[in-house]
Amino acid sequence: xxxxxxxxxxxxxxxxxxxxxxxxxxxxxxxxxxxxxxxxxxxxxxxxxxxxxxxxxxxxxxxxxxxxxxxxxxxxxxxxxxxxxxxxxxxxxxxxxxxxxxxxxxxxxxxxxxxxxxxxxxxxxxxxxxxxxxxxxxxxxxxxxxxxxxxxxxxxxxxxxxxxxxxxxxxxxxxxxxxxxxxxxxxxxxxxxxxxxxxxxxxxxxxxxxxxxxxxxxxxxxxxxxxxxxxxxxxxxxxxxxxxxxxxxxxxxxxxxxxxxxxxxxxxxxxxxxxxxxxxxxxxxxxxxxxxxxxxxxxxxxxxxxxxxxx
Numbered sequence: 001x002x003x004x005x006x007x008x009x010x011x012x013x014x015x016x017x018x019x020x021x022x023x024x025x026x027x028x029x030x031x032x033x034x035x036x037x038x039x040x041x042x043x044x045x046x047x048x049x050x051x052x053x054x055x056x057x058x059x060x061x062x063x064x065x066x067x068x069x070x071x072x073x074x075x076x077x078x079x080x081x082x083x084x085x086x087x088x089x090x091x092x093x094x095x096x097x098x099x100x101x102x103x104x105x106x107x108x109x110x111x112x113x114x115x116x117x118x119x120x121x122x123x124x125x126x127x128x129x130x131x132x133x134x135x136x137x138x139x140x141x142x143x144x145x146x147x148x149x150x151x152x153x154x155x156x157x158x159x160x161x162x163x164x165x166x167x168x169x170x171x172x173x174x175x176x177x178x179x180x181x182x183x184x185x186x187x188x189x190x191x192x193x194x195x196x197x198x199x200x201x202x203x204x205x206x207x208x209x210x211x212x213x214x215x216x217x218x219x220x221x222x223x224x225x226x227x228x229x230x231x232x233x234x235x236x237x238x239x240x241x242x243x244x245x246x247x248x249x250x251x252x253x254x255x256x257x258x259x260x261x262x263x264x265x266x267x268x269x270x271x272x273x274x275x276x277x278x279x280x281x282x283x284x285x286x287x288x289x290x291x292x293x294x295x296x297x298x299x300x301x302x303x304x305x306x307x308x309x310x311x
Contacts, residue, residue: 002250007131009254013247014138015203016218018196020226020246021145021239022189023219028238029153030185031165035091035216037193039098040072042212044194046102049111049207058119062198069194070187072098077183102209109209116203134203141199142243145192150236217271222246224278249274 019041026034044065051061070096079090103109123133152158163171165180171178193215201207226245232238256262256270 005254006251007135010247011131011134011138011203012200013250014142014243015196015199015274016222016250017142017243017246018145018192018199019215019250020219020222020242021149022192022196023216024239024242025149025192025225027220027223029162029165030182030189032087032186033091034073034183034186034189035088036072036076036098036186036190037091037216037219038212038214039095039102040069040190040193040212041197041200041215042102042207042209043072043105044069044197044207045201045207045211046105046111046197047194048147049113049201050106052113052116052118052202053111058117058122058202060200062195065145065194065198066191069197070191072194073186073188073190074183076099076190077179081179081182084105099209099283106207106209109169111207112205113202113207114205120202138199138203141195146236146239146243149239153235157184163258172278196206214268214271217268217275218249220276221271221278221287222249224275225249225252228278228281 017200019037023034023037026032040095047057047068048061048065048271051064052058056064075097076094077088079085079093080087083127084095120130120137123136124130128136153162160171160176161181163176164178164185168178171181197207200211222245223242224245225248226241226243227238229248230237230241230244252274253267253270256267257264262270
């Protein structure tokens, strides 16, 4: 694998890291299976692409994705918390609705950005190459988001959000409105996912209506890979671990695509197998670490033999 491919893999891993952080909030902190991700990522890409296409400043266009993503998560949260729709179904309903909304925003299935300036072009005037500018900006955004989440999750509101996923019944007994916590968590999660979509669209040079298909699986794979590989328990460590998992997932994809008999259409199968292996690996490792206990009769027999030898 050459240096250019590794560099591109790093950049993509960092950009998808925002998506993975959003999935981490719902999947690990809230214990909520949210499929809104498949709609909120192209939502962020769609609004940013169409604003840049019409001449809006790329930074303002990128920031516009955040409140729209939060609104998508807010709708999913309200459907679940206020109307008692199951987490899975509430996410599916929002995701389906977002497909038409995204198409209405873009006006067509694909919006190209190749001849328009993006946020990644801002540092090229300082002497950096485009690829280096992409790395610097992606890394800066990831570090800013990770630092912000670390600070937020240590606040009283953040502790309540974490407690909602750990023990919702206990939090309610303490007077915490867990429904509001779920809505807040879903809003934050999908805001990050939409931001990821906005930056990915600028990185690849276009926004496509189908770019969100399977994003929840990619997010889950990255979260699980990061946790399995690093195995850290603290919140800052886990946040960093899932970003590392996003990079490792992209690296695994790049390596698999270099195998001759593997085609691009096989990536979904590979992702499913990767997630399955990552999920079952901790259980398998624990089984190997467990030492088989001797039966009581055998233990007593060995004790008796040792006493006779000692006598």
